[in-house]
Amino acid sequence: MWFARMWEVLVLGLKNLLRNKLRSFLTMLGMIFGVGSVIAMLSVGAGARHEILTRIQELGVRNIILNSVKPPEEVKPDSSEQTWRVSFGLTFEDAEAIDATVPAVDRILRVNRIKKRAWYGSKRLETSVLGVEPEYLRMFNLEVGAGRPFNETDARDRAKVCLVRRGLIRQLETIEDPVGMWLLIGDFSFQIIGVLADEQFRSHTRKALAIDGRAQEVYIPYSTSMRTFGTITHIERSGSSEYSQTDLDQIVVTTKESDDVFPTARVLDALLTHHHDRRDFEIVVPMELMRQRENTQKVFSIVMILIASISLLVGGIGIANIMLATITERTKEIGIRRACGARRRDIVVQFLTETTAIAAIGGLFGCLFGIAGTLGIVEFTQWKALIAPHYVGISLVISCTVGILFGIFPARRAALMDPITALRRE
Template sequence: MLVLWIRTFQLGVKSLMLHPLRSLLTVLGIFIGVASVIWLLAIGEGISRKAQEQIESLGATNIIIRSIKPPSEQIQSSGLLLQYGITRADYERLVSTIPTITRAVRIRELRQRFSYGGRMVDGRLVGCTPEYKDIVRLEMDRGRFIEDTDLEDLKNYCVLAAGTAERLFPFEDPIGKVIRIEEQYYVVVGVCKPKMPSAGIGGSFAAQDFSSDVYIPITTLWWRIGDVIFTRRAGSLEAEQVELSQITLQVDKTENVISTADVVKATLARYHPTEDYGVTVPLELLEQARITRMMFMIFMGLIAGISLVVGGIGIMNIMLATVTERTREIGIRRALGAKRRDIIRQFLVETVVLSTLGGITGILVGFICPLLSEAIMSAIQILMPRVYDSLPEIVRTMRPVIVPSSVPLAFGIAVAVGVIFGLYPARRAANMDPIEALRHE
């Protein structure tokens, strides 16, 4: 039996080699289908992982509350003073009444101008506590971060982001130097390592760029700058009062995050009728991202599967033409004693050879997807720098990830497509009348 299959295989390969170009084009259809399955799923996985990394960086056990400026007609105002956002009273209320909260981090952010020795940088001034470093996952390059004693003593210390330090101190070590923030002076005690920007996640969490930050003790910010910020626009003076820009709550267990978030929302709703805040729950977003990933992968797989079906149609078309061309050969074989199953086996072997060869080459090319993607992005960066800079951050940093299951899946579908679409031509050849086949010219 094995010898019979080997001889059938040899005969099938010989028949295909009689028309190399036609066979090559047929293989090409399967090759494109298999490669597209692997490539599209790899790209989808890469995008999905990048999005999930952004969400996971916020912490699966965290609840993030941010102040949001509502429409002007909804803001509580006292003359020129506009009051909105979460308050220190909200912080105390949440920490004291919700037992599942293990840690709470207060943050106040302002847009300010930083200067040193004639050099100036417009960036974000962040009043924070020592826990902020762990929450945001900052890493120190030199010096240290804000400490508890700095908060207690209202120290005029600051920590610079990598971009701020590079622009203010291109040729000096910033540690121990004094920078100016508006009309006040702060001593640099640390410099952070570069950190990638975070994308906007959820309706209440905007994208954040950490490259131009300066971090100071939040108590120092309250004492030196206060809660009221004056802005001059179109000849008029506008004052805004915001006590806290963000509160990050850490919950004791993952299973308590959703219920704790519901309590937080209910508590804030009682004291903020204008909804001048937003609550972001990374765990909820993570679950949504996983569901979206599954739907996205299925969608991408279906698109790639269409390519395989098209390749299968190509196989059927070629094999039907082959049956017509080899009608006399089929008649001779039947006259010499070949049975119908022998004819079916012969044509099925040929289709399986075509689909297998296309599947193998498609897998080999599919594996170079990450390398090719990186080469394309490097070429765009060199040849078209403006186009590269205009691309979203997730596109520039995303790298395709080969999904292990996509390889056997694509190959299995390719072979199955070859068998299914080759079965009809094979049966048609086997059902020919030997006498009529011998008369065919």
């Protein structure tokens, strides 16, 4: 019974809206833009959040990455000398100490990096050679496109095998299949056993972690790297040469639980600070980066919510304004209804139904508009966006709320009119 009556009121309201199509449409515009911007904001925001999550999973939530950092140039021992040697960075002792003493550590991966000149046939390449343990590839999602990844045998035998980036192959401008071919790194020949798939992710995060897929990177087993190249990098500059000695360029620490990440990072910082007399290392916590990104995202979301709220506010005011005009026009009708037994609340319900209906319809159109807008944004900016089915529901809830909020004032005004005056109005 109640439902049937509400349905009748709704049908009546819709008829009234249809009677003045242009005006109804113009009234709806505010809601269309308001809800549209909310939907666009939601889907772009969700897309960004999803991207951050994907990246963090790719870097490992449980990981802490320690990098060796060359400290600021020290005073050269003697300006007359043409050759000097610097020693900095993470040491084997550090790695052992971490493994032995830090409780929450699940395992650690050692990474050695040397800059070497390499030759592929007659082509010269400047490469950065990374000595990595087999798990490294999996941990950082480095997929082998062609050929095979490292295995335990490679590591045990200190095999002279390497993995290269597709970008490097591109640089070689060769049409032959590089797998099985030989790459001369320094003075040693390495067999190319695989080509890494194109890096799918090129993000600031990865760049910050120095794992951005630069084409010059060549991966060899850690054990091979230690045996063959050792820990000294030799850099020659115009006339002078510099030997820098770094035991480990990177240590990837994996904690047992993701909750352990921040405490462990602090422990590692204390440990390393204790062992090193200068700050020649950095600690990168992917989770921390994610938090920072999330905070940026939050600020962005707040700004967007503000903008969307303003357009919703404007839309609501538009509705209230038109309803006030409508009520003035329909004063006589209100008087007649009151004379026929309508209570004040019947009048309120009637006009609230109209504002809510117009807002809800505007909201649905706004939802479509928002989805279209999101697709447009994605097309132009290459941002990622997520459009979820429940956005239709959100649009309806938002627009109905706006409709009711901004309908109350005009509806009350209609209801409080004196029936005698209303009846007399022509």
